[in-house]
Amino acid sequence: MKENAPAKKGLRETIAEMNAMIADKMSKIRFKIPVMSGKGGVGKSFITVNVAVGLASKGKRVAIFDADFHGPSVAKMLNLVDEIPAISSKGIIPVEGPMGVKVISLDMLLEEKDAPTIWRGPLKTNVIRQLLAEVEWGELDYLLIDLPPGTGDEPLSIAQLIPSLTGIIMVTIPSGVSEHVVKKAIVFAEKLKVPIIGIVENMSYFKCPNCGEVYYLLGKGAGERLTKKYGLRLLGKIPLDPYASLSCDEGTPIVLKENCDTSRIILEVVDKLINVVEQAGSDRRV
Amino acid sequence: MKENAPAKKGLRETIAEMNAMIADKMSKIRFKIPVMSGKGGVGKSFITVNVAVGLASKGKRVAIFDADFHGPSVAKMLNLVDEIPAISSKGIIPVEGPMGVKVISLDMLLEEKDAPTIWRGPLKTNVIRQLLAEVEWGELDYLLIDLPPGTGDEPLSIAQLIPSLTGIIMVTIPSGVSEHVVKKAIVFAEKLKVPIIGIVENMSYFKCPNCGEVYYLLGKGAGERLTKKYGLRLLGKIPLDPYASLSCDEGTPIVLKENCDTSRIILEVVDKLINVVEQAGSDRRV
Numbered sequence: 195m196k197e198n199a200p201a202k203k204g205l206r207e208t209i210a211e212m213n214a215m216i217a218d219k220m221s222k223i224r225f226k227i228p229v230m231s232g233k234g235g236v237g238k239s240f241i242t243v244n245v246a247v248g249l250a251s252k253g254k255r256v257a258i259f260d261a262d263f264h265g266p267s268v269a270k271m272l273n274l275v276d277e278i279p280a281i282s283s284k285g286i287i288p289v290e291g292p293m294g295v296k297v298i299s300l301d302m303l304l305e306e307k308d309a310p311t312i313w314r315g316p317l318k319t320n321v322i323r324q325l326l327a328e329v330e331w332g333e334l335d336y337l338l339i340d341l342p343p344g345t346g347d348e349p350l351s352i353a354q355l356i357p358s359l360t361g362i363i364m365v366t367i368p369s370g371v372s373e374h375v376v377k378k379a380i381v382f383a384e385k386l387k388v389p390i391i392g393i394v395e396n397m398s399y400f401k402c403p404n405c406g407e408v409y410y411l412l413g414k415g416a417g418e419r420l421t422k423k424y425g426l427r428l429l430g431k432i433p434l435d436p437y438a439s440l441s442c443d444e445g446t447p448i449v450l451k452e453n454c455d456t457s458r459i460i461l462e463v464v465d466k467l468i469n470v471v472e473q474a475g476s477d478r479r480v
Numbered sequence: 481m482k483e484n485a486p487a488k489k490g491l492r493e494t495i496a497e498m499n500a501m502i503a504d505k506m507s508k509i510r511f512k513i514p515v516m517s518g519k520g521g522v523g524k525s526f527i528t529v530n531v532a533v534g535l536a537s538k539g540k541r542v543a544i545f546d547a548d549f550h551g552p553s554v555a556k557m558l559n560l561v562d563e564i565p566a567i568s569s570k571g572i573i574p575v576e577g578p579m580g581v582k583v584i585s586l587d588m589l590l591e592e593k594d595a596p597t598i599w600r601g602p603l604k605t606n607v608i609r610q611l612l613a614e615v616e617w618g619e620l621d622y623l624l625i626d627l628p629p630g631t632g633d634e635p636l637s638i639a640q641l642i643p644s645l646t647g648i649i650m651v652t653i654p655s656g657v658s659e660h661v662v663k664k665a666i667v668f669a670e671k672l673k674v675p676i677i678g679i680v681e682n683m684s685y686f687k688c689p690n691c692g693e694v695y696y697l698l699g700k701g702a703g704e705r706l707t708k709k710y711g712l713r714l715l716g717k718i719p720l721d722p723y724a725s726l727s728c729d730e731g732t733p734i735v736l737k738e739n740c741d742t743s744r745i746i747l748e749v750v751d752k753l754i755n756v757v758e759q760a761g762s763d764r765r766v
Contacts, residue, residue, distance in 0.1 A: 232551050233553075234519060234520010234522075234628075235522050235653070236521050264518065264631050264632055264661075265518050265520065265629060265630055265661040267660070267661065270657055275660075308664060310667050310668040310671075315602065315632070315633055316601065318601075318632075342630060343520040343551060344549075344550025344551055344628060346550055346632070346633075369728065369729055370728070370729035371556055371557065371728050371729060374553070374556050375551040378550070378594060379596060382596040400695075402688045402693060405688065405691040407691070409686075411720050411721075411722050436695055436697050439655050439657075439696075439699040440699065442657050443656035443699055
């Protein structure tokens, strides 16, 4: 809030002022990309974190906004849970993770880490609006927005509050159940007229390191079926990897690991992403 | 709505009437058990469906209310997606799945199956209230309620609308990230004074059927750590099994499969559950 603001400013003026602040802050960011999935637990935060660090490893200026209020995981996956964002005259300053990736997560702004955010929808929209207005990201190439599962208040608010979203990265696992739910997220994106950059199929398969046998532990083929049905790009298929989960728990993104198949596959997704969005037209849509 | 209701009934009267209908319907159900997890994709619906069918296979009268509006999976996992609940003078009649398990899922009430429910919180609360008031479950031993991930509007509404919840089954996967998020759900349940029956750790490990090697693909130990920290029961650890995902996509619960380790482990969870809730005191709390 500005110090010289009138004391009795109405709600409508406050919202209009915040929206203007959002427009100003977002104008300094080239590509604004929500990472979404209809279904929870498909590894949305895992993809967000690793694609962000992968982009940064290729010289891009990158930030993550963790908008998954009820299940924020980004800070934990980057070992930033105990970091507290500073407040400057310009706004809230994001903390910095591996490769200089800037991060704001609600987790960092809560006093009690184990406390749940028992918030109803309209309150979440207000918090998203305020954070988008107040966080000082600075000049960025990429802002990745980790959305909660589903098609509820948070994705709706993000789509309405950020003026020119570049496009969505849609994450699925290979099962038919996930396909069924992610379809809804795709239709949601279409209804809100936000383009979809492509689909990442996560936990696609597991290759036993001991005997080489390949298993489809979480179903098979949802990525291909969804890309075919909706005419979308498949950005990549990431295998199940015991080290992937360990890396999340340890806060060290697997994409930084050398001589690792999973890391190599994620970097291919990053290259494809850069290729698609940076070659798109000047309207910043894909 | 009753036909002889006054034409201009106020919102408050309507809500009071609905709450009375809910109290009446819920009084015919012995055990009302939400299945919850802070985190999405931990297999909450898989556990709900298989525990429900497992209970029914032991002679219990069982129903499932799928309250995961944005990612409803229960109908798909029971091959009931194309079923349409009938409407009688008593209310909405649930459809019947394997072993006579009664099911109501929002999926069944939507015209367009791929359409997302782009609903804000207050609307979801109204729909939950209306369904709880209107669905004619009849006399039941168990009503399992599949909640969406997180601690948002839906779990909050369920906790406030259903008078005497027996207790929550909390589902986690073994990773530290899941543990971090499920902690919030546990604190949420404590704040709302709903007891927790116990924790199910899903996708605990994978034993390669070819070479017998055991892998912890999604982390390790969250179930034990959570039960220890919060003094809770561990109801069981369900392994990753290629057939589990296949059974969900095919709509045939794995718990019905014979000579199957995963099925046997789920039936042990069911026995433990029966043991805990049916031996609890007359206040129906665990």
